[in-house]
Amino acid sequence: MLKMDEIQKRLLLEVADLHDVPMGAYNLRANGKSVGRGSSANIEITSKEDGSGIDIHIKPGTKNESVHIPVVMSESGMKETVYNDFYIGEGADVVIVAGCGIDNCGTQDSEHDGVHRFFVGENAKVKYVEKHYGSGDGMGQRILNPVTEVTMEAGSSMEMEMVQIKGVDSTSRTTKANLKADASLIVRERLMTHGKQYAYSEYEVSLDGENASADVVSRGVAKDKSYQKLDLRIVGNAACHGHTECDSIIMDEGRILAVPSLEANNVDAMLVHEAAIGKIAGDQLIKLMTLGLTEKEAEEQIVNGFLK
Amino acid sequence: MLKMDEIQKRLLLEVADLHDVPMGAYNLRANGKSVGRGSSANIEITSKEDGSGIDIHIKPGTKNESVHIPVVMSESGMKETVYNDFYIGEGADVVIVAGCGIDNCGTQDSEHDGVHRFFVGENAKVKYVEKHYGSGDGMGQRILNPVTEVTMEAGSSMEMEMVQIKGVDSTSRTTKANLKADASLIVRERLMTHGKQYAYSEYEVSLDGENASADVVSRGVAKDKSYQKLDLRIVGNAACHGHTECDSIIMDEGRILAVPSLEANNVDAMLVHEAAIGKIAGDQLIKLMTLGLTEKEAEEQIVNGFLK
Numbered sequence: 032m033l034k035m036d037e038i039q040k041r042l043l044l045e046v047a048d049l050h051d052v053p054m055g056a057y058n059l060r061a062n063g064k065s066v067g068r069g070s071s072a073n074i075e076i077t078s079k080e081d082g083s084g085i086d087i088h089i090k091p092g093t094k095n096e097s098v099h100i101p102v103v104m105s106e107s108g109m110k111e112t113v114y115n116d117f118y119i120g121e122g123a124d125v126v127i128v129a130g131c132g133i134d135n136c137g138t139q140d141s142e143h144d145g146v147h148r149f150f151v152g153e154n155a156k157v158k159y160v161e162k163h164y165g166s167g168d169g170m171g172q173r174i175l176n177p178v179t180e181v182t183m184e185a186g187s188s189m190e191m192e193m194v195q196i197k198g199v200d201s202t203s204r205t206t207k208a209n210l211k212a213d214a215s216l217i218v219r220e221r222l223m224t225h226g227k228q229y230a231y232s233e234y235e236v237s238l239d240g241e242n243a244s245a246d247v248v249s250r251g252v253a254k255d256k257s258y259q260k261l262d263l264r265i266v267g268n269a270a271c272h273g274h275t276e277c278d279s280i281i282m283d284e285g286r287i288l289a290v291p292s293l294e295a296n297n298v299d300a301m302l303v304h305e306a307a308i309g310k311i312a313g314d315q316l317i318k319l320m321t322l323g324l325t326e327k328e329a330e331e332q333i334v335n336g337f338l339k
Numbered sequence: 340m341l342k343m344d345e346i347q348k349r350l351l352l353e354v355a356d357l358h359d360v361p362m363g364a365y366n367l368r369a370n371g372k373s374v375g376r377g378s379s380a381n382i383e384i385t386s387k388e389d390g391s392g393i394d395i396h397i398k399p400g401t402k403n404e405s406v407h408i409p410v411v412m413s414e415s416g417m418k419e420t421v422y423n424d425f426y427i428g429e430g431a432d433v434v435i436v437a438g439c440g441i442d443n444c445g446t447q448d449s450e451h452d453g454v455h456r457f458f459v460g461e462n463a464k465v466k467y468v469e470k471h472y473g474s475g476d477g478m479g480q481r482i483l484n485p486v487t488e489v490t491m492e493a494g495s496s497m498e499m500e501m502v503q504i505k506g507v508d509s510t511s512r513t514t515k516a517n518l519k520a521d522a523s524l525i526v527r528e529r530l531m532t533h534g535k536q537y538a539y540s541e542y543e544v545s546l547d548g549e550n551a552s553a554d555v556v557s558r559g560v561a562k563d564k565s566y567q568k569l570d571l572r573i574v575g576n577a578a579c580h581g582h583t584e585c586d587s588i589i590m591d592e593g594r595i596l597a598v599p600s601l602e603a604n605n606v607d608a609m610l611v612h613e614a615a616i617g618k619i620a621g622d623q624l625i626k627l628m629t630l631g632l633t634e635k636e637a638e639e640q641i642v643n644g645f646l647k
Contacts, residue, residue: 267616281606292598295616298589306612308575308603 035061038105042132045164045196047101053128057099058085060113062106074098074125084114084146087127091120091152098127102145107137107171112144121152121184130162133173133199142174149179151214154186161191165198172200181208183216185240193220195230204232212240212269220249221338224257224285233262238271238300247275252334253285263291267300277306280337282330343369346413350440353472353504355409361436365407366393368421370414382406382433392422392454395435399428399460407436410453415445415479420452429460429492438470441481441507450482457487459522462494469499473506480508487514491522493548501528503538512540520548520577528557529646532565532593541570546579546608555583560642561593571599575608585614588645590638 035043039061043049056074059067065085070076073093077086087098100115117127135141151157165173175195183189195202208216216236224230236245245265253259265273279287293302311333319329343351347369351357364382367375373393378384381401385394395406408423425435443449459465473481483503491497503510516524524544532538544553553573561567573581587595601610619641627637 279603281603281608283606285606286602286604288600288602289612290598290600291612291614292596293614293616294594294596295587295589296594298591298593298618300589301617302615303617304597304599304612304614306599306601307610308601309609309611310606 035066035103036105038134039103042103042105042134042164042166043101046103046130046132046162047099047128049099049101053097053099055097055099056087060100060102062104063109063111071096079114084116087115087117089117089119089123089125091122093120093123093125096125098125100129102131102143104132104141104143105134107135107141107169108139110140110142112146114146115148117147117149119149119151119155119157122154123152124156126158126160128160130160131175132164132166133175135165135167135171135173136169138170140172140174142176144176144178146178147180149181149189151181151183151187151189153184155184156187157189159189159191161193163195163199163202165200173198174201175199176203177205179206181216183208183210183214185212185214188215190217191219193218195222197223197225199230200228202230204230206234208236208245210236210238210240210243210245213242214240215243216245218247222249222251222259223254223338224252224259225254226257227255228257230258231260235264235266236273237266237268238273239268241269242271243269244272245274249277250338251279251287252282252338253279253287254282256284258286260288261290264294265302266294266296267302268296270297270299271301273300273302275304279308280334281308281310343374344413346442347411350411350413350442350472350474351409354411354438354440354470355407355436357407357409361405361407363405363407364395368408368410370412371417371419379404387422392424395423395425397425397427397431397433399430401428401431401433403432405434405436409437410439410451412440412449412451413442415443415449415477416447418448418450420454422454423456425455425457427457427459427463427465430462431460432464434466434468436468438468439483440472440474441483443473443475443479443481444477446478448480448482450484452484452486454486455488457489457497459489459491459495459497461492463492464495465497467497467499469501471503471507471510473508481506482509483507484511485513489516489524491516491518491524493520493522496523498525499527501526503530505531505533507538508536510538512538514542516544516553518544518546518548518551518553521550522548523551524553526555530557530559530567531562531646532560532567533562534565535563536565538566539568543572543574544581545574545576546581547576549577550579551577552580553582557585558646559587559595560590560646561587561595562590564592566594568596569598572602573610574602574604575610576604578605578607579609581608581610583612587616588642589616589618
């Protein structure tokens with residue numbers, strides 16, 4: 032077993048559903064250092080020469096394997112930027128699980144900025160899961176600014192599950208993707224903010240190749256006095272299909288600004304967007320309350336269902 | 340009859356459906372000068388002291404009356420900015436028709452920038468129609484940059500029909516509205532661009548009072564190498580309902596960028612947005628072509644139906 036304290040183990044469970052060393056390839060980073068790494072026959076993880084992060088090379092044709100690269104931080108006052116590059120070979124079919132958990136019981140801010148670049152080979156298939164979580168009752172902020180850049184070769188597909196569970200005080204999330212012919216991207220983002228948290232999430236998906244497609248759905252819940260700004264942009268540069276959807280629930284004094292944008296630069300681009308912001312419908316609450324739940328419990332159940 | 344040449348008469352017909360002097364109050368502006376004006380018992384039109392435009396005062400309770408203020412320009416190389424302020428008294432119910440037609444057969448640009456401000460009194464009801472049209476085979480551009488600012492008192496309602504028919508080379512359209520309690524705004528915008536035309540249309544609607552509501556629908560068709568940028572923003576600052584919709588057809592090498600935005604600053608704000616960009620569906624074309632239309636005729640029929 033890796034050397035981790037109880038807090039780190041709890042964070043690891045929240046962000047990567049892991050109790051122990053995962054199967055397959057992995058790199059576990061704790062408090063700014065790699066504390067465990069494993070490669071497999073098909074997946075090789077190496078440190079970048081300048082120490083700024085890791086390279087993950089997945090051989091062409093690798094099937095049903097996974098890569099876990101969770102990050103946990105339990106020291107107050109840490110600030111790091113890490114660059115991780117994924118090279119996914121042609122025809123591979125893999126699951127990649129990233130995620131960052133910060134526990135900050137101190138007075139100084141803790142910040143992890145992960146820059147992930149994906150080079151998805153022809154006809155490769157990737158499922159990517161990224162969870163962000165914060166805990167700790169210190170005055171120091173828990174800050175996460177992820178940057179995700181995806182380059183998708185012809186015929187490749189990627190499904191991204193981007194989740195900010197709770198406890199992240201400030202986040203600026205940037206995701207960019209460029210798709211070649213027949214590539215397809217599905218994004219499911221879920222953001223929950225509470226207290227005085229601030230979340231900014233920006234997507235820019237360029238459909239550059241014939242028959243490329245993207246479906247980006249972002250769901251957000253802004254509680255208390257938190258604020259969310261969502262910027263979803265789809266650019267159609269070829270005969271392509273793009274859909275974005277932005278559904279948000281506001282509660283208490285939460286505020287949300289949704290700025291989707293569609294840019295059609297080709298006559299055969301088909302782009303569609305929907306957005307809705309509102310509070311939980313009163314009749315939904317009443318229905319659950321007649322079943323015996325308190326108003327708070329009913330709200331919680333609806334929010335959990337919405338973010339599932 | 341007013342002194343107008345054939346071109347001016349044709350422009351007047353396009354932008355205001357008028358063959359002659361309209362019933363009710365009116366102000367007709369041609370080539371930078373007022374060439375005819377009429378007030379009614381309830382509607383008074385006066386020139387601003389500094390000559391920059393006109394003030395239109397509509398008495399409280401005025402019912403079923405209309406105001407026409409068309410502008411026609413047939414000289415090449417004219418550039419003017421005109422400020423028109425509308426004061427609509429409590430409980431009035433009126434139709435206001437504005438519109439600008441530019442015919443430019445010369446080599447210099449012709450530009451009309453109309454700044455219209457509406458102060459809509461309590462429980463007043465306004466239907467506003469604004470049409471823009473350009474013609475002429477000169478090299479000079481036909482430029483129209485309208486600014487529309489609407490202040491709506493409690494219980495008032497306004498319906499705006501904003502149409503750019505064709506022939507406008509460059510336009511930057513800005514519309515702002517602030518709504519108090521129980522006020523309601525309906526906007527129907529239709530934009531057609533062709534050739535190398537550029538159209539930018541921006542809306543900012545603030546729902547400031549309890550139970551205010553807005554429904555903003557923009558439909559655009561971008562033909563040839565034209566470009567449209569649409570910026571529809573609804574801000575909910577109270578318990579309110581807001582809906583925006585942006586439907587666009589692209590043809591040939593036309594390009595469209597749609598950037599709607601929803602901002603919810605109050606937990607009881609309900610905001611919804613939809614947008615879609617695409618070309619005319621092939622099966623619609625084929626259906627009309629089997630009825631005997633050529634492809635071009637079929638396209639025209641679909642576009643006309645869409646912009647109706």
